[in-house]
Amino acid sequence: MLAVQGVSRSFGGVYAVRDVTLDVADGEVCGVIGPNGAGKSTLFNLITGHLAAERGEISFLGRRVDRLAPHRRARLGMSIVFQAARVFRGMTVRENVMVGLHGRTSAGFVAAALRLPRHRRDEREIAARADAALDRVGLSEWADRPADQLPIGQQRALQLARALCARPRLLLLDEPASGLRGQERERLAELVEELRAGGLTILLVEHDVAFVTRLADRIVVLDLGRVIADGPPAEVRNDPLVLAAYLGQSA
Numbered sequence: 336m337l338a339v340q341g342v343s344r345s346f347g348g349v350y351a352v353r354d355v356t357l358d359v360a361d362g363e364v365c366g367v368i369g370p371n372g373a374g375k376s377t378l379f380n381l382i383t384g385h386l387a388a389e390r391g392e393i394s395f396l397g398r399r400v401d402r403l404a405p406h407r408r409a410r411l412g413m414s415i416v417f418q419a420a421r422v423f424r425g426m427t428v429r430e431n432v433m434v435g436l437h438g439r440t441s442a443g444f445v446a447a448a449l450r451l452p453r454h455r456r457d458e459r460e461i462a463a464r465a466d467a468a469l470d471r472v473g474l475s476e477w478a479d480r481p482a483d484q485l486p487i488g489q490q491r492a493l494q495l496a497r498a499l500c501a502r503p504r505l506l507l508l509d510e511p512a513s514g515l516r517g518q519e520r521e522r523l524a525e526l527v528e529e530l531r532a533g534g535l536t537i538l539l540v541e542h543d544v545a546f547v548t549r550l551a552d553r554i555v556v557l558d559l560g561r562v563i564a565d566g567p568p569a570e571v572r573n574d575p576l577v578l579a580a581y582l583g584q585s586a
């Protein structure tokens with residue numbers, strides 16, 4: 336589904352991502368881990384299109400995308416949940432999800448401004464899709480409440496719902512577990528497991544090794560911008576290069 340081939344990106348002459356190759360197969364959960372500064376965020380942004388690659392190719396569903404703007408990649412079926420994404424205050428949970436769907440409807444701005452019947456039909460359809468997504472992430476009961484009153488774990492679930500509304504082929508998660516503890520982290524892991532069971536393909540970039548090890552079918556480990564391991568979690572966890580990279584950091 337996703338093929339990253341020999342991709343590099345530097346900042347001020349120093350490589351943040353160097354000659355990275357990775358594939359994500361249909362239906363797979365692929366985790367990307369690595370110590371601080373390994374290049375995880377840079378790689379994530381290269382895949383989404385928020386950063387341009389200096390070298391290499393990125394293909395999605397068999398099509399070159401590395402010169403496409405982020406919104407064009409999104410339209411092809413990539414949906415992103417950013418680490419720092421916030422909820423819109425002063426809006427309900429349902430409205431927060433609906434925001435992502437406006438502009439994707441057929442009637443468009445003019446029909447909306449004039450409140451034409453077509454627009455009202457679109458609004459109903461959008462609300463129904465938002466409700467389906469909220470149901471999928473277990474937030475139905477919260478739909479009419481102000482979004483900023485949600486605990487942080489559920490705000491993360493809300494962001495997932497927003498991403499799911501676009502009916503992605505590939506879901507890209509940037510550090511989804513950051514800032515979550517105990518129960519909240521457990522709930523998010525269960526949610527990702529449910530999405531995987533539903534056949535969704537997921538790329539999970541995450542600092543928390545335990546979280547990724549539990550969820551991923553395959554893990555790619557970055558260190559100093561390069562891939563140092565790529566394989567099933569059990570294999571990667573015992574890889575001497577991986578252990579050394581993490582130990583080096585704690586030292």
Ligand SMILES: Nc1ncnc2c1ncn2[C@@H]1O[C@H](COP(=O)(O)OP(=O)(O)OP(=O)(O)O)[C@@H](O)[C@H]1O
Binds near residue numbers: 346347351371373
């Ligand atoms: N916009 C930028 N300008 C300059 N240097 C950058 C920029 N973005 C990243 N870097 C550098 O590239 C390297 C990789 O950073 P990146 O944020 O991709 O790593 P990371 O694995 O996501 O780290 P962390 O786990 O700490 O978030 C680091 O040395 C970082 O300082």
